[in-house]
Amino acid sequence: xxxxSAWLERSHRGRMVADFFSSWTATFGFIVLLxxxxxxxxxxxxxxxxxxxxxQIDVLDSRLAPGSESSSxxxxxxxxxxxxxxxxxxxIVYGLRISLLVGVGSALISAVLxxxxxxxxxxxxxxxxxxxxxxxxxxxxxxxxxMALLILAYIGKGVTNVxxxxxxxxxxxxxxxxxxxxxxxxxxxxxxxxxxxxxxRWRILLGHILPNCMPPLxxxxxxxxxxxxxxxxxxxxxxxxxxxxxxxxxxxxxxGYQYLLSNEFWIxxxxxxxxxxxxxxxxxxxxQLRDVLNPRLQK
Amino acid sequence: MAAWLFHxxxxxxxxxxxxxxxxxxxxxxxxxxxxxxxxxxMNQEERAEAIAKLGLDQPLTHQYxxxxxxxxxxxxxxxxxxxxxxxxxxxxxxxATVELxxxxxxxxxxxxxxxxxxxxxxxxxxxxxxxxxxxxxxxxLPVFWLGLMFIMVFSVQLGWLPASGRGxxxxxxxxAWSWLTANGWRHLILPAITLALFxxxxxxxxxxxxxxxxxxxxxxxxxxxxxxxxVRVVVRHVLRNTxxxxxxxxxxELGSTIAYAVVTETIFSWPGAGxxxxxxxxxxxxxxxxxxxxxxxxxxxxxxxxxDVLYKLLDPRVRLQGAK
Numbered sequence: 001x002x003x004x005s006a007w008l009e010r011s012h013r014g015r016m017v018a019d020f021f022s023s024w025t026a027t028f029g030f031i032v033l034l035x036x037x038x039x040x041x042x043x044x045x046x047x048x049x050x051x052x053x054x055x056q057i058d059v060l061d062s063r064l065a066p067g068s069e070s071s072s073x074x075x076x077x078x079x080x081x082x083x084x085x086x087x088x089x090x091x092i093v094y095g096l097r098i099s100l101l102v103g104v105g106s107a108l109i110s111a112v113l114x115x116x117x118x119x120x121x122x123x124x125x126x127x128x129x130x131x132x133x134x135x136x137x138x139x140x141x142x143x144x145x146x147m148a149l150l151i152l153a154y155i156g157k158g159v160t161n162v163x164x165x166x167x168x169x170x171x172x173x174x175x176x177x178x179x180x181x182x183x184x185x186x187x188x189x190x191x192x193x194x195x196x197x198x199x200x201r202w203r204i205l206l207g208h209i210l211p212n213c214m215p216p217l218x219x220x221x222x223x224x225x226x227x228x229x230x231x232x233x234x235x236x237x238x239x240x241x242x243x244x245x246x247x248x249x250x251x252x253x254x255x256g257y258q259y260l261l262s263n264e265f266w267i268x269x270x271x272x273x274x275x276x277x278x279x280x281x282x283x284x285x286x287x288q289l290r291d292v293l294n295p296r297l298q299k
Numbered sequence: 300m301a302a303w304l305f306h307x308x309x310x311x312x313x314x315x316x317x318x319x320x321x322x323x324x325x326x327x328x329x330x331x332x333x334x335x336x337x338x339x340x341m342n343q344e345e346r347a348e349a350i351a352k353l354g355l356d357q358p359l360t361h362q363y364x365x366x367x368x369x370x371x372x373x374x375x376x377x378x379x380x381x382x383x384x385x386x387x388x389x390x391x392x393x394x395a396t397v398e399l400x401x402x403x404x405x406x407x408x409x410x411x412x413x414x415x416x417x418x419x420x421x422x423x424x425x426x427x428x429x430x431x432x433x434x435x436x437x438x439x440l441p442v443f444w445l446g447l448m449f450i451m452v453f454s455v456q457l458g459w460l461p462a463s464g465r466g467x468x469x470x471x472x473x474x475a476w477s478w479l480t481a482n483g484w485r486h487l488i489l490p491a492i493t494l495a496l497f498x499x500x501x502x503x504x505x506x507x508x509x510x511x512x513x514x515x516x517x518x519x520x521x522x523x524x525x526x527x528x529x530v531r532v533v534v535r536h537v538l539r540n541t542x543x544x545x546x547x548x549x550x551x552e553l554g555s556t557i558a559y560a561v562v563t564e565t566i567f568s569w570p571g572a573g574x575x576x577x578x579x580x581x582x583x584x585x586x587x588x589x590x591x592x593x594x595x596x597x598x599x600x601x602x603x604x605x606x607d608v609l610y611k612l613l614d615p616r617v618r619l620q621g622a623k
Contacts, residue, residue, distance in 0.1 A: 143558030153580045272444035279439040
């Protein structure tokens with residue numbers, strides 16, 4: 001313990017970690033996020049039933065209220081069952097998997113793609129830079145949901161297609177952030193000093209400027225994961241997202257829609273609650289990261 | 300100013316042209332509307348006649364040229380499904396969407412500005428902290444789920460408010476509005492709050508950030524030192540200066556609220572333009588989709604322009620920069 005607290009006090013990284021956890025809400029967000037990720041990764045080991053395996057599902061058990069026993073008597077459905085007789089808790093954990101896969105996958109790909117485009121834009125400058133930034137402005141100005149609906153209508157449903165759509169819609173955020181940061185960093189003294197050493201420009205860009213662009217990109221990426229998950233859920237709800245065979249949280253909510261009017265609230269309620277908790281956790285962590293990583297806000 | 304305005308309008312036309320091109324050819328690639336629109340028991344001749352009537356027998360490039368020619372005169376083609384003018388169809392539905400968006404935005408201002416003002420003036424008060432934490436919740440809530448939960452609580456459980464439709468409408472300037480009747484208001488309130496929640500958080504945070512920045516500025520301290528009452532200082536000196544960024548963001552938000560109404564309208568079966576576009580995408584009704592997107596881009600660009608002009612008029616500092 002002594003060594004850990006010494007690290008937290010002395011090293012730069014340690015101080016950042018300590019700063020991060022100094023906020024009660026951020027710590028809460030971090031713990032929730034950790035639980036969500038563990039549940040999603042180890043889904044088969046933490047759920048009583050595989051909701052995709054039809055042999056494990058009993059249609060007689062459909063639409064049971066939370067806390068009901070299964071008809072075979074060996075299982076308690078703590079969160080109830082859905083229209084097909086799936087244990088809702090298991091379905092939520094497996095749904096989290098799809099939602100996180102889509103959110104993290106699209107954020108990673110668009111982060112890499114967007115950063116490359118942004119850095120390239122800053123590196124070349126001139127007319128190419130102006131053109132790229134005009135395209136970025138256009139992408140950011142247009143309502144995301146309408147573009148997503150159109151692209152998905154064009155390429156069809158599916159997890160890969162949803163990720164692809166989100167990448168198309170989100171790279172512009174990273175491109176703008178990376179370009180802006182790269183332009184700021186390239187004015188700094190440390191870059192001046194390497195310039196004097198006759199190192200090729202692309203090596204300065206990748207070796208010196210890029211690492212210093214990482215903090216803001218990380219913040220954008222964290223918040224974008226939340227946005228991507230929400231957008232995926234919305235698209236699936238509207239029937240244009242993931243297919244029925246791979247239900248994400250959004251699709252689970254959508255499936256519960258038809259039972260809502262007959263007062264069977266849990267089929268929509270619990271998946272939504274899981275979605276809400278995940279996104280709140282991501283936003284709390286993202287907000288705190290922004291404060292910790294921004295040197296201007298530090299006292 | 301005139302040159303700047305001219306430049307901006309040219310840019311807007313370019314965006315709309317690019318948009319129409321992408322959507323026109325994109326939708327063609329998705330599928331052939333003929334398959335959906337023409338019933339199977341038609342014979343070969345009837346089919347050919349129906350296709351020719353829709354202009355779908357021409358090569359795609361010809362169809363596009365015909366579309367652009369029509370668009371120049373304000374005619375964006377007839378809906379394949381409804382058989383009436385696409386623009387007319389959209390403008391029949393648009394008032395319902397605009398009504399919803401405007402009411403949502405008003406709710407956001409009425410609730411968000413006071414909360415943000417309080418949080419900005421007294422940042423350490425427990426209520427401020429609570430409302431700021433609440434704003435994160437507002438940002439995170441999936442809109443469609445919130446709508447469903449509202450229906451469950453207020454329509455199914457309590458039976459207070461209706462879950463779908465516009466209710467009674469009354470005509471004003473030849474357009475049917477829900478906000479003119481009590482029954483219409485009862486239908487309006489749930490979808491409007493659903494759509495407003497995200498904006499309440501946004502307005503709250505913007506107001507708070509603006510207030511926090513302004514209270515420490517010299518002119519506010521001077522006003523206090525002069526012995527003005529604190530209400531007067533807040534209203535005349537703090538709130539007025541906070542309004543500038545708020546007007547900018549809200550102007551732009553109105554456009555995106557209209558676009559995002561797709562989700563809310565679907566949940567509450569609100570017969571607006573959002574629901575129309577979703578149905579039209581599904582039935583490959585190309586003229587309606589293209590026309591709707593052009594209308595939305597037009598609204599966006601116009602709002603953008605109005606906001607920029609307003610900004611220049613409201614803030615003398617920006618005006619000076621523009622004159623350089």
